[in-house]
Amino acid sequence: MSSExxxxxxxxxxxxxxxxxxxxxxxxKDAYHRLLKNKLATFGGLFIxxxxxxxxxxxWIAPYGFDTQNLELTLAKPSAAHWLGTDTLGxxxxxxxxxxxxxxxxxxxxxxxxxxxxGVVYGAISGFIGGKLDNFMMRVVDVLFALPFVFxxxxxxxxxxxxxxxxxxxxxxxxxxxxxxxxxxxxISLKEKEFVEAARSLGISNWGIIYRHLIPNxxxxxxxxxxxxxxxxxxxxxxxxxxxxxxxAPMASWGTLISNGVEVMxxxxxxxxxxxxTLSVTLFSLNFLGDGxxxxxxxxxxxx
Amino acid sequence: xxxxYLLGRLAVMIPVFIVVVTVVFFMIRFAPGGPFDSEKQVxxxxxxxxxxxxxxxxxxxQQYLRYWxxxxxxxxxxxxxxxxxxxxxxxxxxxxxxAELGLISLVWALLIGVTAGGLAALKPNSMFDYIPMSxxxxxxxxxxxxxxxxxxxxxxxxxGWLPVGGWNTWQxxxxxxxxxxxxxxxxxSRLTRGGLMxxxxxxxxxTARAKGLSEGRVIVKHALRGGLLPVVSYLxxxxxxxxxxxxxxxxIFNIPGLGRFFIQSAxxxxxxxxxGTSLLYFSLIFVxxxxxxxxxxxxxxxxxxx
Numbered sequence: 001m002s003s004e005x006x007x008x009x010x011x012x013x014x015x016x017x018x019x020x021x022x023x024x025x026x027x028x029k030d031a032y033h034r035l036l037k038n039k040l041a042t043f044g045g046l047f048i049x050x051x052x053x054x055x056x057x058x059x060w061i062a063p064y065g066f067d068t069q070n071l072e073l074t075l076a077k078p079s080a081a082h083w084l085g086t087d088t089l090g091x092x093x094x095x096x097x098x099x100x101x102x103x104x105x106x107x108x109x110x111x112x113x114x115x116x117x118x119g120v121v122y123g124a125i126s127g128f129i130g131g132k133l134d135n136f137m138m139r140v141v142d143v144l145f146a147l148p149f150v151f152x153x154x155x156x157x158x159x160x161x162x163x164x165x166x167x168x169x170x171x172x173x174x175x176x177x178x179x180x181x182x183x184x185x186x187x188i189s190l191k192e193k194e195f196v197e198a199a200r201s202l203g204i205s206n207w208g209i210i211y212r213h214l215i216p217n218x219x220x221x222x223x224x225x226x227x228x229x230x231x232x233x234x235x236x237x238x239x240x241x242x243x244x245x246x247x248x249a250p251m252a253s254w255g256t257l258i259s260n261g262v263e264v265m266x267x268x269x270x271x272x273x274x275x276x277x278t279l280s281v282t283l284f285s286l287n288f289l290g291d292g293x294x295x296x297x298x299x300x301x302x303x304x
Numbered sequence: 305x306x307x308x309y310l311l312g313r314l315a316v317m318i319p320v321f322i323v324v325v326t327v328v329f330f331m332i333r334f335a336p337g338g339p340f341d342s343e344k345q346v347x348x349x350x351x352x353x354x355x356x357x358x359x360x361x362x363x364x365x366q367q368y369l370r371y372w373x374x375x376x377x378x379x380x381x382x383x384x385x386x387x388x389x390x391x392x393x394x395x396x397x398x399x400x401x402x403a404e405l406g407l408i409s410l411v412w413a414l415l416i417g418v419t420a421g422g423l424a425a426l427k428p429n430s431m432f433d434y435i436p437m438s439x440x441x442x443x444x445x446x447x448x449x450x451x452x453x454x455x456x457x458x459x460x461x462x463x464g465w466l467p468v469g470g471w472n473t474w475q476x477x478x479x480x481x482x483x484x485x486x487x488x489x490x491x492x493s494r495l496t497r498g499g500l501m502x503x504x505x506x507x508x509x510x511t512a513r514a515k516g517l518s519e520g521r522v523i524v525k526h527a528l529r530g531g532l533l534p535v536v537s538y539l540x541x542x543x544x545x546x547x548x549x550x551x552x553x554x555x556i557f558n559i560p561g562l563g564r565f566f567i568q569s570a571x572x573x574x575x576x577x578x579x580g581t582s583l584l585y586f587s588l589i590f591v592x593x594x595x596x597x598x599x600x601x602x603x604x605x606x607x608x609x610x
Contacts, residue, residue: 148589150548151582158570242449243567262453276450
């Protein structure tokens, strides 16, 4: 009874000037405002946007070709001509870093896409159909969770050659498990809601319900998890490239550049430092953005 | 009841292992480019001898059964690239090195992590909280292959306090194990802090204080056991992470461990070594997770896995 009184009170006391945190604002707008309040997340987001932009225009702004060698100028110090110095073959490190960023980012986003598609479809089917199939599908996920995926990816790279598209798919397939669990949980709680009932009574098929009504409603958590998947995929790719099992020469990703930098760090520390810093700042930014998005989209779970 | 849970876990792992071994076997057999293709053209009769030696001329089913037979005797077969060496010899030589590295790293991770987390929980919102917790963000975000080279650059190349690489004296152990343990120390410190903070507000802790125990005794005797549960359940993934992190660490510091052999044979496409080592890694990680489950059942009197 008291709660009823309370609602009456608030609606009368707080008349039309409801701008920020109440009924008239959509979840997305609300989340956007909350995200902007989080400085680290905003910074992270802006930095990532900037980086994506730079990666897109790289072919036009890169001062040299990514495999242009200048054997008279190897391991040069940073200078006006070569902002970040050169590597053992006299290739411009700034250019290599830009092109490396393209590959790292591309792997990050494409592999994350693979993981989202697989995870969402798997989780939605499992949660929607339920029963024995759900039980079986989730048991499979439990089992796969126990497998060390890094080793599986390495094995795949060994047997099928170091093909960059295989790398996308393989890394994507290592990341869909958590996504599937999240989506399944969401779908299970959503599928009993009235709007699904309504859709069903209109005669919409199961696929239609999953596709048009359930999946769009799981987008929030999916996006949050996606922003956390991207850095971990970028990290995995750099890990493999560092070990010499990822991107192949003359192409380079940030992982390759770091690994090349390690070889020469005693004479040319900048060859290690610049790629290491770039990769670290990117990972930081993506993680902050992901955390910020989680807090913004799910205010209840904000505190750890 | 705890026992039934553990047996259930074991029952899941056995079919997984069978599937993994089967996949591994057929991948070796059907991989593009047979084991001897990459060498220069081998005369046909020598190839025949080689095939006979490695039993490649038998029917597939027989080979598969033979593989299981070998596995049950822990025989992982010969290396296809290093003449006269078996996978077992390679493992026997390099596994102890990796195990030592992993153990020291784990000790670092627990020692630093629990101490830092414990201090932070004792004096929240003070220097003891902020400084370690900011470091832990670094540790969580920065990958091993960035931290390791930076450590070498700062402590070995520039300061000259510690050796750059190798695996002979005790000084050689410090940087690699710190590198490998750093991320886990960071994570464990956060888990410890979180766990302790939560448990400190519980009734049985108030009871312990009411008995007149000193704060230190309350923490060590009562709070730690429950507060460390998140740390314990993290140890499984941590061990798995340390095992794969060792691949990178051994590469950076030039340590003759299993990880370096694994990567070398992966680059050289030495199929039998890759598969044998992978199987070993898989089993190690399974065992690590299983051990953690057991410890968990013992530590928490409330958890009796239904």
